[in-house]
Amino acid sequence: MKKTMLVMMTMVLALTLAACGSKNGNETSGGGGAEGLSGSILAAGSTAMQPLVEQVANKFMADSKYSGITVQVQGGGSGTGLTQVSEGQADIGNSDIFANEKFKDGDATKAEELVDHQVAVVAMSTVVNKDIAIDNLTKQQLVDIFTGKVTNWKEVGGADAKIVIVNRPSSSGTRKTFEKYGLGTASEDLPGNIQEDSSGTVKKLVGETPGAIGYLALSYLDDSVKKLKLDGVEATPDNVKAGTYPIWAYQHMYTKGEPNEAVKAFLDFMLTDDIQKTDVTELGYIAINEMQVTRDESGKIVKK
Incomplete structure (x- = not known):
């Protein structure tokens, strides 16, 4: 009788431990695995x-x-x-x-x-209104435009038209990246400039505003704006990968x-x-x- 009871107690204990192990295993899997996650x-x-x-x-x-x-x-x-x-x-x-x-x-x-x-x-490119008749700017020309030294496109080889800068706010990482790696200096918010919070709005305004210039991540580019080369180098993924394009x-x-x-x-x-x-x-x-x-x-x- 004692032997039988001992066997039964051993079986119950084994089943209990197995059940606990199975429960804990499911909880671990659910908590650490994707299928059990929520929020x-x-x-x-x-x-x-x-x-x-x-x-x-x-x-x-x-x-x-x-x-x-x-x-x-x-x-x-x-x-x-x-x-x-x-x-x-x-x-x-x-x-x-x-x-x-x-x-x-x-x-x-x-x-x-x-x-x-x-x-x-992400790579960023200078962009202009499609009516601007140039496809390249040197770094110095870009600096001169964004610091207000150059205000007309004819000064950098374009037509006689006022330059309209479409900028991002100072909190923008896109602006900081453009200034640091494209200009090499901070730019000021010049009188008459347009400032927008989103890249999508910058693209829209550059595309619709005569004489406009701005900058965008390549992920935003389409045929509504014109991409400019920098010192003869185009903003492409291959040029970025190789280290020949800096922005x-x-x-x-x-x-x-x-x-x-x-x-x-x-x-x-x-x-x-x-x-x-x-x-x-x-x-x-x-x-x-x-x-x-x-x-x-x-x-x-x-x-x-």
Whole structure:
């Protein structure tokens, strides 16, 4: 009798442990695997990144593995995105610039709290109204235009027409990238200039305004505006990869500390081969692993 009871107790204990193990295994799989994740993600910031992040977010949410996660994408500029993620108002801060370019001096600790996830590279080109009869500017000519020294297209080989600058606000990562790598100096908000918060509006205004000049990420370019070469070099992915065209930046997706599981799933999805080889390339960005050069936080380009 005692022997029988001992056998039965042993079997019950074994079944109980198996059930617990199965339960814990499911919880681990659900908590750490995509199928068990749920929640909402807000990614805000760079409008240069916005077309890419929006398209990938839609593909992510359409995937059955991530059906429990919703992703909302907002613009506002890199500075806004970095501020919002730093203050906990967004889960991801999309940025064309390194966080330490936004948070300096007394705010330096804010940059240290953010974790950088680089998901692509974006190139930016000077663009003009299609009626402008030139296709190239030297760096010095570009500086002279954006600092107000040159105000008429005839001064740089074009027709006798007033130059209208369509600029981005000082918080824009696109503007900071253009100034740092295209001009080599900051530009002022000159009287008569137009300033717009989004790349889409810049494209619309340059396309519709006689004599207009601005700058856009390649992801925004279409036949409504005219792309200019810089010192004879065209803004193309191949020239950026090789390091011969200088106006480009990493596309950063910053999180405050390490991301939670849902955010990590989205960031990992951004870096999958499928996304990098299709969405990133098709939208005019450059896949991270295709770059033949790198750029450090000081802006110096070095061969890999």
